[in-house]
Amino acid sequence: MADIMVGAGFQGTDEATAALKVRGYWQTVGYRLRYDYVTLFFTGMIVLIALGSIFAPLLAPFDPLKTSMAYRLKPIGFRQFLLGTDELGRDMLSRLIWGGRMSLLMGLTPVALATVLGGTLGVVAGFVGGRLNMLIMRTMDVFYAFPSVLLAVAVSGTMGGGMSNGLIALTLVFIPPLCRIAETATAQVRNLDFVEAARASGAGTGSIIRHHILGNVLAPVLIYASSLISVSILLAAGLSFLGLGVEPPTPDWGLMLSTLRQAIYVEPYVCALPGVAIFITSLSFNLVSDGLRQAMDVRV
Amino acid sequence: MWAYAARRILYAVPIAIGVTVVCFCLVFLAPGDPIQMLLPPDASQADLEYLKKLYGFDQPIPVQYVKWLMRAIGGDLGVSLQTSRPVLDEVSRALSNTVIISLGAVMLAFSLGFALGTTAAYFVGRPIDRVVTGVSVVGVSVPNYWLGIVLIIIFAVNLGLLPATGMGSQGSDHFRLSNWSQLKYAILPVITMSMVPLGIIMRNTRSAVAEVLAHDFVQTLRAKGLGELAVLRHAVRNALPQILAVMGLQFGYLVGGSILIETIFTWPGTGFLLSKAILTRDIPVLQGAILILALCFVATNLAVDLVQTAVDPRIKRA
Secondary structure, three states: OOOOOOOOOOOOOHHHHHHHOOOOHHHHHHHHHHOOHHHHHHHHHHHHHHHHHHOHHHHOOOOOOOOOHHHOOOOOOEOOEOOOEOOOOOEHHHHHHHHHHHHHHHHHHHHHHHHHHHHHHHHHHHHHOHHHHHHHHHHHHHHHOOOHHHHHHHHHHHHOOOHHHHHHHHHHHHHHHHHHHHHHHHHHHHOOHHHHHHHHOOOOHHHHHHHHHHHHHHHHHHHHHHHHHHHHHHHHHHHHHOOOOOOOOOOOHHHHHHHHHHHOOOOHHHHHHHHHHHHHHHHHHHHHHHHHHHHHOOOO | OHHHHHHHHHHHHHHHHHHHHHHHHHHHHOOOOHHHHOOOOOOOHHHHHHHHHHHOOOOOHHHHHHHHHHHHHOOOOOEOOOOOOEHHHHHHHHHHHHHHHHHHHHHHHHHHHHHHHHHHHHOOOOHHHHHHHHHHHHHHHOOHHHHHHHHHHHHHHHOOOOOOOOOOOOOOOOOOOOOHHHHHHHHHHHHHHHHHHHHHHHHHHHHHHHHHHOOHHHHHHHHOOOOHHHHHHHHHHHHHHHHHHHHHHHHHHHHHOOHHHHHHHOOOOHHHHHHHHHHOOOHHHHHHHHHHHHHHHHHHHHHHHHHHHHHOOOOOOO
16 A cells, blocks of 8 residues: 555655655555544553553562551552552552553453464465365354454463463454454455556466555454454453452552452442553553554445 | 245254354363363362263263253253352343343444435435445444443443442342333443444444435335435335344344453443353353354344244245
């Protein structure tokens, strides 16, 4: 798509080129984003959350694993504990900062894996067509027949919880939709004239896919994948909440929400904090994905 | 239309078979010997041999699958390791409880979401549209298991207006929505559950109605002197079948994905049954519940498609 730049091969004086210069695709996208303040603001939020997670060892005021029987379930702003303490007397602020690591990891990894795997399957299915397409797409249909929460719970539940099983389960949930998007986009361009022309001029399958198909498939797949990040964060935290994801005592927002649930009669506000963190993160990813979709003008 | 309906039903059959294959394979995902999963830990060697024969674990896997499928079709999904009751009984009893709150949630989401989405579509770009769009993003972004906890904190802990968890002293067998002392237990789960479908229905209604309003025939309606309310009625009627389909699909998602909300509210539905089965590693219940929920989802999708074809005269599927 980036190569549809009018005037790219234009030979002329500098002034003439400047007058004729039309913004390229990515430039247009950047131009649109520059004035989309909502998207910019929430991109900033994501950057903050990511920085907080990366530099957690430096930022967290206390050790997130250090328990203290004397300071159990203290309210927000109790002495040096800015956001209070949890049911084992661990500092909430430190745990929330550290918890971002797990939540981002569990949110981003499955989407990235599924984008590569599902995208590849979809491009192959769409490009090759025929029996192979039938085989791949009908298999995807079967996994489509499970609601996403149920499939994630089914796989990680039977495999017995744990972080890696959670990651596998979530990846499995996201492969079918991404595969379908990639397949549709590939099938749409497969028979267009420029692919025909490339083949006529002797291009092999690999180079046709790389140069002519991928450019058309990447945008819708990436946009869709970006919208899945928020779902993935919610689902991953949900799995941890059910005891199927990250294992204690590792700080993770979903897990913290689950263990603190017992204490809502004691310190309701402290108990609600991990959920606020999940909410803000998922909201940010959702809004940024929406902004990107509008800027890139892709209909998924 | 009948030809389409017949084909659509035929198409659902291989999907349903695929679903049974996936559910059958779940047992092999579980760590350890599948036969051990079906037995309580204190089972004797003789029991083990007997069960191995009974389930045909000494035979090749495809044969095992066909046998398992035949038993499942006959209604035998095995026995719960925890309660020793047939899995089918446990699941079907829980399913009705899940359907109660899912239906409530989807109806609440539809009435609110449709009204707000239509309003937003009519005032595209105006402040009210922005508010509605914002609410719909919040609806799909909010972790509903957290929202449930927050609602419990507000309405049960602080205000003491509604019960926090459970289904009331009557239990699930005598649950009646007409009785306030029982109905009040369903209110918080229904509200919590309605958030995601609310966001999705709002967003879909907004774009569908806005799309219809941009058509030329709307201008014609205005030109011939119709009032704005009548114009809107035409637009809504055009968008409605599509939104009803979205609502049907959301209902399917809610029934299948009720585990988190039922865990929070200890609502004795299929989700709660699943989370109990996960904790106790009760694989027969896990497998049976997942199978039945997935098949329900396939059936819901099928029904939505068929109803939409019947309701919407514009869809002429050859």
